[in-house]
Amino acid sequence: MKEPSETKHSNPDNVPTERNSKTKEKNNEFEFCKVCKLNHNQGRRHNYLPNHVKSLSSFLSRFQSKLSDVRLFLKNPSSIRPELAFRNRFWCVFCDIDVTEHGSSFACENGISHLASADHLKNLKSFMWKHGGGMNRVNAFRISEADLAKYEKKCISMKNKGASEQSRVPLTGPSNDIHNELKFDYVDNFDRSHNSKFPNGVLPLQNHTNENYQVFHSDLPGGYHDKSFLLASDAKPSNNSTAKSFLNEGYLNNRQREADTEASSAGFQKLTRISSIVQEVGPGNVHSGAPPPWFGVTNGSQLDCVVKRRKSKLNPKRVGAEWAERRKMEMEMERKGELPAKQFDASWLPNFGRVWQSGSRKDSRKEFKVVETDKSFKDDEVNQSHDSSLLQLQPYISKRKRQEANE
Amino acid sequence: MSYLLRTLTKKEEVDSMIRDTIDKLLVLRFGRSSDSVCLQLDDILSKSERELSKFASIALVDVDSEEIQVYIKYFDITLIPSTVFFFNAHHMKMDSGSADHTKWVGAFHRKQDFIDVVEEIFRGAMKGKLIVKCPLPPERIPKFQLLYKDV
Numbered sequence: 083m084k085e086p087s088e089t090k091h092s093n094p095d096n097v098p099t100e101r102n103s104k105t106k107e108k109n110n111e112f113e114f115c116k117v118c119k120l121n122h123n124q125g126r127r128h129n130y131l132p133n134h135v136k137s138l139s140s141f142l143s144r145f146q147s148k149l150s151d152v153r154l155f156l157k158n159p160s161s162i163r164p165e166l167a168f169r170n171r172f173w174c175v176f177c178d179i180d181v182t183e184h185g186s187s188f189a190c191e192n193g194i195s196h197l198a199s200a201d202h203l204k205n206l207k208s209f210m211w212k213h214g215g216g217m218n219r220v221n222a223f224r225i226s227e228a229d230l231a232k233y234e235k236k237c238i239s240m241k242n243k244g245a246s247e248q249s250r251v252p253l254t255g256p257s258n259d260i261h262n263e264l265k266f267d268y269v270d271n272f273d274r275s276h277n278s279k280f281p282n283g284v285l286p287l288q289n290h291t292n293e294n295y296q297v298f299h300s301d302l303p304g305g306y307h308d309k310s311f312l313l314a315s316d317a318k319p320s321n322n323s324t325a326k327s328f329l330n331e332g333y334l335n336n337r338q339r340e341a342d343t344e345a346s347s348a349g350f351q352k353l354t355r356i357s358s359i360v361q362e363v364g365p366g367n368v369h370s371g372a373p374p375p376w377f378g379v380t381n382g383s384q385l386d387c388v389v390k391r392r393k394s395k396l397n398p399k400r401v402g403a404e405w406a407e408r409r410k411m412e413m414e415m416e417r418k419g420e421l422p423a424k425q426f427d428a429s430w431l432p433n434f435g436r437v438w439q440s441g442s443r444k445d446s447r448k449e450f451k452v453v454e455t456d457k458s459f460k461d462d463e464v465n466q467s468h469d470s471s472l473l474q475l476q477p478y479i480s481k482r483k484r485q486e487a488n489e
Numbered sequence: 490m491s492y493l494l495r496t497l498t499k500k501e502e503v504d505s506m507i508r509d510t511i512d513k514l515l516v517l518r519f520g521r522s523s524d525s526v527c528l529q530l531d532d533i534l535s536k537s538e539r540e541l542s543k544f545a546s547i548a549l550v551d552v553d554s555e556e557i558q559v560y561i562k563y564f565d566i567t568l569i570p571s572t573v574f575f576f577n578a579h580h581m582k583m584d585s586g587s588a589d590h591t592k593w594v595g596a597f598h599r600k601q602d603f604i605d606v607v608e609e610i611f612r613g614a615m616k617g618k619l620i621v622k623c624p625l626p627p628e629r630i631p632k633f634q635l636l637y638k639d640v
Contacts, residue, residue: 396512399617402577406511409578413509428500432507434580435619437565437591437635443580443619450563 116175117141117213129214138213145175145223152197155190156229159236162189176223177205188237197223198230493535494547496522498554506548507578514545514581514611519552519561520570527570530596533603545607568594568633574607576614583610585623588635595631602629 112123117138122128129135152172162170162183171182172193181193196202206223210216397403431450433443441449479487497503497517507515518534520527531549538547552561552569560566564573572593574581582590583606597603605624613621623630 397615397617400512400577401581401614401617401619402579403617405579406577409508410511413511430504430508431559431563432504432575432578432580434563435582435591436563437589447563454559 115213134213138215141175142215142219142223148172149197149223152190152193153225155188156194156225156233159188159191159233159240161187161240174202174205176209177202188240191237194225194230194233197225198227494531494538494549496549496551497557498551499556500559501556503548503550503557503560506546507575510546510575511577513576514607514614515575516545516547516607517550517573517575518547518570519550519564519566519573521551521553522549524569526596530570530572533597533600537600537604537607541604541607544611564592566592567635570594570596574610576611579614579619581610581614582620583623584620585625585630586627587630587633589633590620594633598629 111125112121113125114121115128115134118128118134124131170189171180172190173180174196177196179196181196183190183192186192203220203224206220207217210220400406429451431447434446435443436446436450439446439449497506503517506517516534518527518530520530522528522531534547534549541547550557550560552566564571573591574583574593580591583593584590585593587594593606597606602625609621609624613619
């Protein structure tokens with residue numbers, strides 16, 4: 083008897099608290115959705131919001147495009163120079179790691195092996211589960227073991243080939259060395275200029291951080307000092323030896339720092355050489371008048387739409403409208419390669435109203451052509467007259483006489 | 490000054506320039522780059538090219554070139570610099586009160602004059618007119634004399 087009453091008592095208390103705790107959990111448990119880049123407290127519900135769905139699809143397609151680059155290398159592996167390796171890295175959004183290419187001799191080698199790894203698959207699956215991308219798409223974001231095996235085979239064969247072609251590699255090597263040497267020279271000069279070129283003790287800020295540059299001038303005993311140095315001299319104003327030791331220390335520090343800047347600038351200067359990557363880009367670019375890459379094959383019609391819209395805006399009665407439309411079509415065809423370019427006649431002339439012409443503009447062209455041909459005809463006649471002098475001149479014989487002669 | 494603008498030296502180049510300039514006014518300057526008045530005109534053309542680039546393209550034609558002589562004859566060019574205007578491969582005339590309506594002979598006094606003329610011709614062409622009146626006052630139109638067939 084007691085138990086039910088207890089339960090009765092306990093139930094009304096418990097139920098609301100549970101409910102409260104549930105709602106509290108719902109309201110309070112904020113989590114970060116890395117697809118939407120948003121903190122939310124909606125739990126799993128969030129995955130079905132249109133904004134999330136939209137950003138998820140764009141998120142995945144972005145990674146897909148990145149992957150397509152990698153897949154390119156998967157299909158035809160290409161060797162990569164070690165100094166370019168640091169450019170050739172990619173961020174795996176599922177595993178949240180930066181896959182670098184240090185120590186790999188082929189483009190995206192580490193990336194490919196990462197994409198085929200079990201870790202990646204695990205992370206990918208958990209991502210898909212958490213953000214709702216659809217488990218059936220998992221294979222689109224990883225590389226299968228079979229592909230990896232094929233790739234490795236290709237790599238090995240490439241390496242063997244490369245060994246025979248290694249005579250080519252040193253050609254590129256020295257140029258890099260020269261590049262670096264030149265730069266080091268420049269830094270060295272800078273080094274020297276520190277001591278020689280700034281007599282006022284004013285130093286240009288090389289590192290824009292608040293590093294204390296130790297400036298020292300042996301010929302100016304009470305010259306410009308760094309903060310730390312001033313402190314020291316305040317403490318022991320008469321002691322020259324400590325000051326000197328400070329100077330030496332400062333000098334050493336300075337040298338070291340410059341060595342550091344050397345190293346960092348050496349890293350910085352390697353920003354050049356993009357050509358090896360660019361060479362693989364498709365047939366056309368901006369300069370050759372190819373449509374931009376974001377107008378893909380499917381969106382090629384967008385260009386046409388733009389053109390058509392512009393067409394309709396122009397006055398249909400404008401000068402040469404018909405001709406312009408026809409010519410535009412022709413040019414379009416020529417660009418597409420459907421028509422051979424420049425099919426027009428070498429003697430083509432535009433309509434032109436000549437100065438002393440009274441008729442239409444076409445007439446003036448006709449007349450000009452007639453005059454031109456006449457002239458050339460006359461020139462020909464002059465030439466022919468020389469030839470005709472060689473022809474036999476025969477006396478005129480009347481028709482009747484000829485007939486009589488024949489009879 | 491001529492290096493700032495495209496210089497045409499062959500008939501095919503002029504042909505393709507006329508044929509491929511669509512719905513834009515084509516300004517062809519016939520002259521030679523060593524001539525002082527040509528230099529003056531070229532300066533104005535090159536300075537205004539960018540501003541007019543939306544509705545006009547400008548090219549220089551070298552009159553000394555052998556392969557251009559057809560056009561020199563066809564366009565009756567006797568004085569340099571002469572500027573000829575085309576729109577959609579149709580010749581555009583301008584009545585400037587001088588003897589020759591078919592071309593502009595001489596340099597423009599200032600850049601704005603040239604821009605005005607180009608604008609006027611373009612407007613006329615867009616309305617379907619093959620000849621327009623010169624928007625410039627007569628004192629800023631260079632004077633010259635034409636001779637009929639060297640008489």
